[in-house]
Amino acid sequence: MANDPATEILDATYRALCEHGYANITLQDIAAEADASKSSIHYHYDSKDQLFVAFLDDLYERFTDRVDSPEGDTPNEQLEELLQVLLTTDAEPPLREFRTAMLELKAQAPYNSTLQERLTDFDEFLIEQLREILAAGMDDGEFADDIEPARDAEFLATTITGAQTRHVTINQSSDQLYDTMTRYIERHLLADEQPEVGR
Amino acid sequence: MANDPATEILDATYRALCEHGYANITLQDIAAEADASKSSIHYHYDSKDQLFVAFLDDLYERFTDRVDSPEGDTPNEQLEELLQVLLTTDAEPPLREFRTAMLELKAQAPYNSTLQERLTDFDEFLIEQLREILAAGMDDGEFADDIEPARDAEFLATTITGAQTRHVTINQSSDQLYDTMTRYIERHLLADEQPEVGR
Incomplete structure (x- = not known):
């Protein structure tokens, strides 16, 4: 390069x-x-610590680029695209190795406030993206009208975090976790009747 | 002692x-x-590795004791008791410190197959407990009849894992995460009408 x-x-x-x-x-x-x-x-x-902060800042830029404005004609398509980026294995070849290193970094956060701040930025950015998608889908009737975008976004982000952790720890298939997530969305977030079908 | x-x-x-x-x-x-x-x-x-395997075996015994047959008159009460044990902060004083150490261990699992096996046992035990509770609640009408105990148990375990990870990484309040989980259960797992109310 x-x-x-x-x-x-x-x-x-x-x-x-x-x-x-x-x-x-x-x-x-x-x-x-x-x-x-x-x-x-x-x-x-200057130091290994400083290098890792620069590394995380760079990673944050790449992460926000990938997660910002996901492709898709409807909010639900955008949500599925986002989950695909975050959960499936074909997105990036050394994914489990990289996730492992990220999980090590996450476990170091309580000892390193700069690291914790950066990781909190990742978490908040993801939740905000999810919240916007859920709110847009609720507005146009694609998502159920009883969802609470902020709380459901946090719930989704928590489950995504858990899927990434289990992928590292017990080598759980990311694809299976992706299926489980889409099933949750279909059953609990999508409106019973879609706008196209009339309502 | x-x-x-x-x-x-x-x-x-x-x-x-x-x-x-x-x-x-x-x-x-x-x-x-x-x-x-x-x-x-x-x-x-013999070695630090062997000590940690013995430590995890001991922890597994304690974990299964705490998680096995949670108190509660109904499956939903048992599920709430289980979440309380797994998520709330008052269960054990040095909880975040201990969770941090566990997250470090989880991140080492890809490098250590014995460790990965032990952590997989924890994961499977929890999913099986959740599955049994969900199946019992479906049978007696407390939970909705369209849940799928095995898949929903895995989904719950994934979210619990994510809540524990976020508690360490971004110092997210466990109590807030507990609230989010109970809201999910009330909205998506409980039957619309409870058996007591007749149905």
């Missing part, structure tokens, strides 16, 4: 995380992936 | 985990908590 060196280091961090996990990763691993020296990493990032 | 030394070491492991986290814990920390020497720990457990 013809990126600038600072960006190339973040890309290398992603690959090194997938390979080594967060607990074992060293700046040397990242340097090896970036085909750079440890001192050139230190030139761009 | 007047436990035998092997059990005392497991109790000390619990306290040391809450204090130091899994990533940083050393046998020395556990020895200090147990008021024992490292060599006496090695006398009972």
